[in-house]
Amino acid sequence: MGKNFVKDITEMEDDFAQWYTDVVTKAELIDYSSVRGSMIIRPYGFSLWENIKSELDQQIKKTGHENVYMPLFIPESLLQKEKDHIEGFAPEVAWVTHGGEEELEEKLCVRPTSEVLFGEHFKNIIHSYRDLPKLYNQWANVVRWEKTTRPFLRTLEFLWQEGHTCHETDEEAHEETIKMINVYAELCENILAIPVVKGKKTDKEKFAGAKYTYTIESLMHDGKALQSGTSHHLGDGFANAFGIQFTNRGGNLQYVQQTSWGFTTRIIGAMIMVHGDNRGLVIPPKVAPTQVIIIPIAQHKEGVLDFAYDLKRSLAKTVRVDIDASDKKPGWKFNEYEMKGIPLRLEVGPKEIDKNQVVLVRRDTGEKFFVKLEGLRNNLEKLLDDIQTNLFARAKDHLLKNSQEAVSFEQFKSDLEAHSGFIKAMWCGGRDCEDKIKEETGATSRCIPFEQQSLSTTCIYCTKPAKHMVYWAKAY
């Protein structure tokens, strides 16, 4: 990896935020526009989203859900039906006040999420326990009026899926909530190679209108946490607000129990900040739009391009392969595809053709291999598997190394100053302590993990009896 090919990007150790901005633009994931806080998702960025979406959509359907599409606009009166919900979302919605040339009688908000639209619809279509469960999902764009924005991580508009379900019992809704947080966790770990901590949000951090919220939290390269997917048990709050009742098996009217769960384009930001390095993106093979990029060497020499294109056609049967036969210099091409995080580079020139072999270079480790054509396909598949496994192992190692345990608030603060990352610490369950910890350290409660440990018997802040171990961190 000659220094002569180092790209014009900020080193992540110098300025992580600038490194991130450099990478998302130079790797051509996004572009800015004159629309404040919104981003243009360019072909490379969008094909990543298409791959993620396709994987998740399969899982959503396999678990029995059906896709639907709800309106973009929500009349103000509809948004106001559930009290906690409107309080949570009102400060960050965009309002449509004029249509064509006329002023609207009732203003419409651009959906920040669609619980109220689903609520109204569910009331129409659910009458009996025979109509349950209703397991719906929608792929959509939503808008939240954010003051400061960053591509993928926090934008005025983003793309996501939002699941909305109705059930007969609290227990069944609970199982659904757990099932979907597990679907998200598996997608993150198995496909995106992003290790996550699964747990419950504190009441302070739960979704506006939910009974409780489950979350998966991941850890970025700079030690900040990122909420990567949430699943909410809504109880019967929305059902009460919207009158979603059904005749139960005993013949009595009863409110449904609901859930909702969402996963967004934000995860692309996580993928960048978990796997990327100073040469740019590193994309996990399972989700990479191009897994192998062929770079012909001395391509003006007879036979090289023919050979390279034949190779591409033959490999295309088993891997996602592309070729760059442009007249740019090989060094520039190496640069470009490293920046784009293509898992494997395949070089082939006259020397390789003579020897009946190719050169393979791993993006994750920089390792170089000379591989005979015979058996190349198997080798590629094996290498791609290795890269996927290595990326996850590396990220898991980083997460574990950057998860400290603190048993005193002094230690909490000094740990957080010394190494950013997760701090595991006991908590009494009080909102006051949670607020104070945030105020004094900048760290928020990320989750009450499913896998509890007993680090001590007292709250890290107030020293009253502890109820839970909590993951704390500064977060995106």
Added chain:
Amino acid sequence: MGKNFVKDITEMEDDFAQWYTDVVTKAELIDYSSVRGSMIIRPYGFSLWENIKSELDQQIKKTGHENVYMPLFIPESLLQKEKDHIEGFAPEVAWVTHGGEEELEEKLCVRPTSEVLFGEHFKNIIHSYRDLPKLYNQWANVVRWEKTTRPFLRTLEFLWQEGHTCHETDEEAHEETIKMINVYAELCENILAIPVVKGKKTDKEKFAGAKYTYTIESLMHDGKALQSGTSHHLGDGFANAFGIQFTNRGGNLQYVQQTSWGFTTRIIGAMIMVHGDNRGLVIPPKVAPTQVIIIPIAQHKEGVLDFAYDLKRSLAKTVRVDIDASDKKPGWKFNEYEMKGIPLRLEVGPKEIDKNQVVLVRRDTGEKFFVKLEGLRNNLEKLLDDIQTNLFARAKDHLLKNSQEAVSFEQFKSDLEAHSGFIKAMWCGGRDCEDKIKEETGATSRCIPFEQQSLSTTCIYCTKPAKHMVYWAKAY
């Protein structure tokens, strides 16, 4: 088809508009909500759209286009850059004037189409002829502030894809425009079994900001036409407005030539109105979410349900098959799946099991077949092919029978009164005649078809020399 199973829907001959509304709601394609003019696309409706989208997306990618995603909002100043475009769209856009608790300095419109966003982006990323062509597409929701709306046909918000491309030459842009109108036509004819007339829009009917517009026009069961897809050559109008220039092969700065093209959820309305009948929807097999519905008969009898489920598992390898083993009566189920337009019904009960056969009923013709289990799969595939072919042939026959030729304006008017449908008639090319024809008959120019005929030498209205043969019709 016993009358006892006739559904509670209006007959199309009595009130076609009411028939349409009955069908879209009773077949559970859509639901209404408190959002005026918007619709909820329910699972069955959305799975139709997913199938259409998947077919079209494949063709869009196969023809070299890449998917991207642009912002939902357009600042007023950006929308105003191209004069014809803003004039065309300003009367029908929704305006966001407030974000969170603050009033915006510049109002934002919710995209009615995205030419201006692409224009701004293209300016950023195109510098040299080496950057061309740029072949982009986006799947998105758009909003047009319509006064009167109908599900799928005309809604405040709809789903679509919009292609946006940049080229070096006028000729290349022209070829792209033709290529994409052909992609739409093939999708309509080969997948949706909707025959179309391909042609050019008159200047009056072309897209706001385009040099010219190609269109495909289809004919509904009630004789009204429906514009089913359009492809625009934008020339260099947007390029001038946005300054999209590149260094050409001769080393000089030059404006790009652009195209845009779109296909929407409207096509679902066309599919309903072309194939549907008084028992409900009729869905072409190639796009049907369920191609075969298994209805167990006397399902309480031993072995029936096991047999039916085994059959489902075995058939699922080659067709999209579902089973309804609910405790509703078979007659109700027949009703329901006829309403939903499932191409084939498969009945199996004790008698059939004894005889090692099943009963198949075609949705399009009502024909009933007794088919041995051996060879059932081949028979199903053949029948589904036949249904697809028959639906297209039937619709094509309807289109041809309802395309009259008129050589005098008197004949034009009396033909239109006698039979709704297309009227082919010569036209001088003058805007005045086009306006007058609309005013006096309600028919608009649908297109100047690629396949021209010379019906006479004079304009049907002014009797001056004719330039083109035009398809005229009342239209959705």
